[in-house]
Amino acid sequence: GAGVSQSPRYKVAKRGQDVALRCDPISGHVSLFWYQQALGQGPEFLTYFQNEAQLDKSGLPSDRFFAERPEGSVSTLKIQRTQQEDSAVYLCASSFQTGGTYEQYFGPGTRLTVT
Amino acid sequence: GQQLNQSPQSMFIQEGEDVSMNCTSSSIFNTWLWYKQDPGEGPVLLIALYKAGELTSNGRLTAQFGITRKDSFLNISASIPSDVGIYFCAGDTGANSKLTFGKGITLSVRP
Numbered sequence: 465g466a467g468v469s470q471s472p473r474y475k476v477a478k479r480g481q482d483v484a485l486r487c488d489p490i491s492g493h494v495s496l497f498w499y500q501q502a503l504g505q506g507p508e509f510l511t512y513f514q515n516e517a518q519l520d521k522s523g524l525p526s527d528r529f530f531a532e533r534p535e536g537s538v539s540t541l542k543i544q545r546t547q548q549e550d551s552a553v554y555l556c557a558s559s560f561q562t563g564g565t566y567e568q569y570f571g572p573g574t575r576l577t578v579t
Numbered sequence: 580g581q582q583l584n585q586s587p588q589s590m591f592i593q594e595g596e597d598v599s600m601n602c603t604s605s606s607i608f609n610t611w612l613w614y615k616q617d618p619g620e621g622p623v624l625l626i627a628l629y630k631a632g633e634l635t636s637n638g639r640l641t642a643q644f645g646i647t648r649k650d651s652f653l654n655i656s657a658s659i660p661s662d663v664g665i666y667f668c669a670g671d672t673g674a675n676s677k678l679t680f681g682k683g684i685t686l687s688v689r690p
Contacts, residue, residue, distance in 0.1 A: 506680030570621035
């Protein structure tokens with residue numbers, strides 16, 4: 465079946481612009497995660513949804529970052545007034561299990577470049 | 580915060596050789612996962628481990644969940660060119676479902 469999909473795959477934004485990144489999880493997966501991956505580093509947790517409820521947003525680096533999953537399926541990560549330090553790959557993952565991480569399956573990521 | 584340590588940063592092996600890489604932590608984890616990432620792609624799950632001492636295989640890959648719950652290792656046997664990539668370990672404390680990742684090991688395989 466289809467895996468996790470993300471769009472766009474690449475995004476170039478001028479500093480100060482707002483961006484919206486989309487994630488389509490695997491059908492039936494109730495848990496959805498966003499991670500940020502800087503060049504040469506491992507992914508770092510941003511936020512977690514169980515269905516439409518955002519259960520953990522402790523990893524969001526500032527109040528310019530906002531995520532939503534209004535119908536418990538597709539999720540959008542929005543970054544307002546982008547800064548150069550926001551340049552990174554943004555990864556979305558989904559998981560069937562609700563109580564723990566178990567097996568998280570990742571999408572291909574969106575590479576954001578802020579100029 | 581919690582950190583997972585992977586070293587060395589890069590490994591170079593000859594095709595056909597076995598390679599082992601480990602991951603250590605100062606904190607206890609309840610779940611260990613190993614991922615492989617190719618350039619321009621997202622991490623692909625290789626093996627998931629849920630119990631201390633567990634040894635799990637997936638083809639030429641074998642991984643173990645350390646008894647202390649603070650380490651894990653991944654072994655690749657009879658390496659082939661498509662094994663090239665970045666290997667990440669990731670752990671979950673079970674507290675809030677987020678994964679903590681190591682910095683990854685870049686594996687190169689010489690034909």
